[in-house]
Amino acid sequence: MFSVEKSKEIKSMFHDKGFKCTPQRLAVLKVLQDTSAYLSINTIHLKVKEFLPDTGLATVYRSLETLVDLNLVVKVHLEDGCHSYVIAPEGHRHPIVCTDCNKVIEFAEFPLDDLSKQISEDTGVQIKTHFLQLFGKCKECQA
Amino acid sequence: MFSVEKSKEIKSMFHDKGFKCTPQRLAVLKVLQDTSAYLSINTIHLKVKEFLPDTGLATVYRSLETLVDLNLVVKVHLEDGCHSYVIAPEGHRHPIVCTDCNKVIEFAEFPLDDLSKQISEDTGVQIKTHFLQLFGKCKECQA
C-alpha cells in the first residue's frame, strides 16, 4: 500500500512531532498523494474507506489537521466558503486551481518574500505569512 | 444616517443589477464602512441591530451576498476556516490582516498581473483570478 522508503521517512516525521503513525493517517495522506486535484473532506472520506472501510468522518478531520500540522498537506480555500485539501508542494509554492476540473497545479517560488519586506516598510505592518492562490483554466480544459 | 451623495450613487448600483435598495442592506454596508477591521457575521448582525433592531441574522447573510455581488464588500478567508467581511478597497488591492487586532490594512496594487502572465507561459494555465491575503502585526500591535 505504501512504499517502504516513503513510509519510513513519513514515519519519522510523525514521531518527531509526537504523533503516532496510524493506518488512517497514512490512508488520508495516500489518497491525497494519489491525485493532482484538491479533494473535499467527504471525497477523502469515501476514498479512504475504499481500503479502510470502518474509518469515521471525524478521523478524517483529525488526520487532516495532523497532516497540515506536519506540512504534508495544505488547506485550499474555495470561493464558496468551503474548504478542501491538497498534498503540500515541495518547498514554498502556491497552488493554481483549475476552476473547470479542480486540478491543482503548483507554481514555483514567487518573490513574495522580497515584496513582503517592501510592504512592511511602506505600511509599517510586520508581515508574518501570506496566503496566495491562483485560479484559472488548465491546459486540458482549454481544449 | 447615510450621506445623500453616496446614497444616490449606491442606490443606482443596486438598481443596475436589479436589486432593491433596502434599509437593511444599507445598514450592513454602513457598518462595514464605519470600521477598518474585518467583521464576522455575528458582529455585523449586532451592529446592524443597533439601528435596525428587528433585523434577522438571515438577512445579514443575504445582504452580504448582495453586497459582495455588487463588489462593495469582500469576503476574508481566515486561517481557522471561518469567514468575515470587509468593505471593498478602491481599485484592485489586497488586504493585510492584523492577526492581533483584526484590523485590515490594504496594500497598493501588486505586480501580480505581470507575474500571472509569466506563470501562464510557464505552466500553460490560463490564469483568471487570484486570491491574496497577507497576515502580520500592525504598527499599533507591535508596540
Place this chain on the structure above:
DNA sequence: AGGTGATGGATAATTGTTTTCAGTAGAAAA
C-alpha cells in the same frame, strides 16, 4: 395611490465541524 414581485423576519432544516467517551492499538519499556 395601487399593484407586484422582491425582500425581510421568524423559524426550521441542513450542512459542516467538533466534542465526548469508551474501547483499541501504536510505541516504548521491561
Place this chain on the structure above:
DNA sequence: TTTTCTACTGAAAACAATTATCCATCACCT
C-alpha cells in the same frame, strides 16, 4: 515477546455556521 501507557479511533451527540421555507411587508414602477 509481553506489558504498560497513552494517543488514537469510531460512533454518536453536540455544536456552529449557513441555507431554506413561509408568509407578510415594503420598495419601486406605473
